[in-house]
Amino acid sequence: MDRKDLRIMVIGAHPDDPEVNMAGTIAKFAESGARVRMVSVSCGDKGHRVLPPKELAERRYGETQASARTLGAERYVVLDGHDCELEATMEMKLKVTKIIREFAPHIIFTHRTCDYHADHRAVGQILMDITYFLGVPYWCPEAPVPDVMPAVFFMRDKFTVPREIRPDVVVDVTDVQDQAADALCCHASQFFEWLPPELPGAAEENPGVDGSVEDKRAFVKKYWFVRKEMDARRFGLSVRYPEVFELSEYGKQLSSNEIKAMFPECAIVRERESSGMR
Ligand SMILES: [Zn+2]
Numbered sequence: 001m002d003r004k005d006l007r008i009m010v011i012g013a014h015p016d017d018p019e020v021n022m023a024g025t026i027a028k029f030a031e032s033g034a035r036v037r038m039v040s041v042s043c044g045d046k047g048h049r050v051l052p053p054k055e056l057a058e059r060r061y062g063e064t065q066a067s068a069r070t071l072g073a074e075r076y077v078v079l080d081g082h083d084c085e086l087e088a089t090m091e092m093k094l095k096v097t098k099i100i101r102e103f104a105p106h107i108i109f110t111h112r113t114c115d116y117h118a119d120h121r122a123v124g125q126i127l128m129d130i131t132y133f134l135g136v137p138y139w140c141p142e143a144p145v146p147d148v149m150p151a152v153f154f155m156r157d158k159f160t161v162p163r164e165i166r167p168d169v170v171v172d173v174t175d176v177q178d179q180a181a182d183a184l185c186c187h188a189s190q191f192f193e194w195l196p197p198e199l200p201g202a203a204e205e206n207p208g209v210d211g212s213v214e215d216k217r218a219f220v221k222k223y224w225f226v227r228k229e230m231d232a233r234r235f236g237l238s239v240r241y242p243e244v245f246e247l248s249e250y251g252k253q254l255s256s257n258e259i260k261a262m263f264p265e266c267a268i269v270r271e272r273e274s275s276g277m278r
Contacts, residue, residue, distance in 0.1 A: 003033030006262060009105035009150070011096065011127065013086055013119035014047065015040040015064045015078055016187040020224060021155035022109060023071060023180035024173020025243045028264035030072030031176075037103055038068060038076045041096065041123050046083035047194045053082075059189050067186035070179065086122035093130050097140045100130075104146035107262060109245065112154045114161060127152060131250040152251035156231060156244045167235050167244035169259060170268040174241045177225065181217040184224060191220050199223050237268075247272075 008029050010018040018026060018038045030036050044060040045053035061078055068076035079095055086092070100108065113124040133139040135149055156165055173180055184191050188209045196202040202223050207215035228241040235244065247254065254262070256269045263269070 001261065004035065006034040007103055007105040007148075008034050008036045008107050008109075009039060009100065009103055010036070010109045010155075011039040011041065011100075011123060012155075013041055013111065013117065013123040014083065015042075015044040015060045015076075016067075016184070016190050017111070017120070017155075018109070019067055019071070019180070019183045019187065021157075022171075022243045022245075023183040024176045024241065025171045025245075025264070026071045026073060027176045027179045027183075028171060028173065028266070032264050036071070036073040037105070038064070038071075038073050039096075039099060040064065040076070040078045041092070041126070042081040042083045042086055042119055043078055044083050047190055049194065051189070056189065060187070063187045063189060067183045070183045070186055081119075084119060086119040088122050088125040088129055092122075093126055093133075094140050096126050097130050097134065098143045100134060100150070101140070101143040101146055104148045105150050106148055108150045108152045108251070109155050110152065112157055112159070112165065112246075114159045115157055116159070120157075124154075128248075128250055131248070149252045151254050152248040153245040154248060156227070158227070158230070164234075165244065166246045166270075167231075167237075167242075168247045168270045168272070169245045169263060170235070170237055170239065171243045171245075171264060172239040172241070172266045172268070173228070173243050174239060177221065177241055178217060180241075181220045181225070182213075184220040185213075185216045191224070192216070196223075239268075 012018045043057040045057040048056045064076040110127045111120040111124040113121050115121050192209045196206040256271050259269045
């Protein structure tokens with residue numbers, strides 16, 4: 001397949017979830033020629049202690065567009081769901097179906113359904129609910145069924161109940177760490193305002209929105225790339241900054257060779273045999 005025909009969609013609950021979990025992989029897909037669209041199902045309108053929801057949503061929309069440019073994604077779609085209020089409703093399932101069918105991605109990345117944040121779980125649930133329906137013509141008939149049925153991969157999380165994520169694919173993003181950090185820095189309302197008080201030590205070291213590019217990069221690497229270092233340790237990977245993904249049993253099943261052909265060249269793929277649908 002020609003790389004420019006490869007379509008990748010990353011669907012998170014909040015504007016910054018795709019970046020937090022896989023900014024480096026997004027950059028690598030885009031750099032390899034693939035078309036990448038990022039999606040936030042909510043407008044992220046509650047992630048602040050001072051800014052009221054409407055103002056915050058507008059600011060965060062601007063942050064998504066800057067982040068998409070930084071990573072080389074062709075579009076960052078922000079749906080109208082509200083932060084802390086996402087549910088796998090019929091209305092939301094239809095909305096997400098439409099944006100998927102319109103783009104017809106080969107691969108979708110999303111959250112697992114075990115996660116501390118109800119919005120993350122809801123988005124995972126929406127994907128689990130509609131993945132089969134994507135091929136059902138009379139489900140959401142206003143958006144026709146595309147030729148391509150997507151494989152669904154889960155982005156990393158740290159949770160172990162009912163079980164921890166299985167690293168079917170590992171992407172080494174060490175060489176794009178600055179670009180990945182810069183994408184996080186685009187979300188200034190989060191990484192330099194909302195989140196630092198939640199992490200021990202971070203509030204004291206926060207360079208703030210007006211800090212230098214270098215200081216902001218170093219700060220987000222120290223406090224958020226530690227998750228990648230943690231994954232390297234728990235999965236025994238000799239990679240400084242890995243981004244790990246698990247292939248969902250729902251959606252198209254890919255053989256390890258098919259995964260290798262689609263993912264960026266540096267991806268390490270666990271051997272698996274099955275291919276075809278379900
Ligand atoms: Zn989130």
